[in-house]
């Protein structure tokens with residue numbers, strides 16, 4: 001390739017961690033090691049199994065030593081990912097499976113490992129939920145480490161000594177071990193060929209606030225060490241060897257974003273109060289305990305939704321009562337959070353945990369999911385509830401039940417919680433007897449009987465991601481119908497209004513925690529309908545606070561009244577956008593077909 005091809009070359013990927021950075025490249029050259037299938041004689045079987053067991057041993061030592069020498073306190077918080085890899089590698093089931101294949105098929109250890117990992121990966125590939133599917137990546141990292149040890153007999157990973165100054169790491173993929181070994185003072189960004197929003201690298205990059213773009217395709221084959229690149233983590237853009245003018249433009253954008261971020265961090269500290277004095281509670285949605293620092297930094301009052309599914313994913317066996325307890329207790333003891341909403345396990349549908357036996361369903365979104373599954377798999381449910389209750393002695397935890405469709409589910413759940421309480425009392429364990437119990441309003445039937453449900457619980461939280469899916473009959477993971485995903489659909493607005501009015505008539509609070517809550521345009525809807533609380537991804541909080549602080553709730557009520565008269569989401573959106581562009585001329589673009 002000629003030099004020109006590398007000048008100002010723009011590549012597109014997925015921006016997974018916000019910010020712009022420019023710097024020199026550190027290319028982590030580590031393509032897949034080619035391995036061949038070799039048939040072996042009976043007398044060499046033991047040699048191959050021995051080679052594999054030694055590789056297992058070495059890999060565990062390598063990972064432990066990486067963990068012990070993590071150079072940065074911030075990064076150390078993510079070391080649990082390394083523990084997950086160690087747990088998988090030393091799992092007897094995994095090791096014995098490979099040894100069995102070597103013995104049975106009389107093949108070399110590398111090929112036997114490949115067969116076993118491919119078999120496991122096939123199961124992962126069938127998972128629709130992108131977050132869970134990405135967890136298959138852990139198996140690939142393990143595979144790569146073991147093969148490297150067996151084939152080359154040498155260590156894998158980043159050579160920190162060869163990095164000079166601050167660099168942008170470019171890799172086919174970064175394993176959690178790679179990410180964790182990095183010294184934050186020596187890296188200013190990540191770019192990878194593969195990966196998605198929910199890969200570990202992305203999660204870690206976001207938690208550490210380092211700009212990152214993943215899924216770029218073939219950047220490792222287009223770039224060489226010491227090339228200069230720009231990463232735009234918001235737009236998902238990477239520019240190789242930018243011209244001076246492009247560098248200047250991006251520098252200006254970087255300065256603008258930095259100032260904006262400073263401004264956001266300032267707004268994050270302000271109260272989410274409308275001009276006419278209504279205070280909306282603004283909380284954060286989290287998936288990991290590690291996200292708590294960001295939650296505080298971006299000004300959340302509390303945690304409106306902790307998606308506890310991740311606890312089940314980051315381990316090889318189901319979490320115990322004490323595992324749950326330790327995680328929730330850490331949250332409970334955080335003094336800056338005024339409430340912490342623990343949503344009980346919401347798997348099934350598009351989410352899946354390997355250790356839980358679930359039937360293959362034709363329509364998983366409408367199948368044995370969330371509370372339905374928990375009521376069936378009582379011991380899994382009780383284990384989590386006991387952990388929550390024990391931790392409730394230490395801070396303002398509350399319980400949130402997902403996917404309720406009828407009153408029996410609520411009554412049954414309350415009876416199960418009461419049983420757990422009785423059990424804990426008999427053990428003289430401490431817990432909050434008055435812990436608040438709430439339900440997600442995310443199934444249309446729950447909206448239609450929200451007057452009855454409100455009499456049973458302490459609070460509601462509307463999950464618009466599912467409520468829209470079920471109300472408009474659009475599969476939320478199906479890209480062909482994603483255009484129908486309309487939060488301002490009159491049916492959706494009517495549903496939300498009904499739930500809010502019923503909650504208030506029964507003197508309970510109501511939150512909204514779907515993606516819609518983090519969208520600035522919809523702030524007047526949430527204020528106008530009278531929600532008490534919203535919860536969103538932490539980075540959206542300052543933007544949402546800014547809008548709340550710049551508008552009157554009385555005006556929002558009028559806007560909602562008008563929008564609810566519209567025939568379609570499109571008409572409502574045009575009206576809303578135009579109204580918002582008058583109140584915030586710099587934040588919303590006017591729709592001209594008014």
Ligand code: PEP
Pocket residue numbers: 305307346442462463464465466467513514515
């Ligand atoms: C929702 O459905 O809106 C919600 C917040 O929950 P989840 O996205 O985890 O289903």
Ligand code: MG
Pocket residue numbers: 402442463465466
């Ligand atoms: Mg949901």
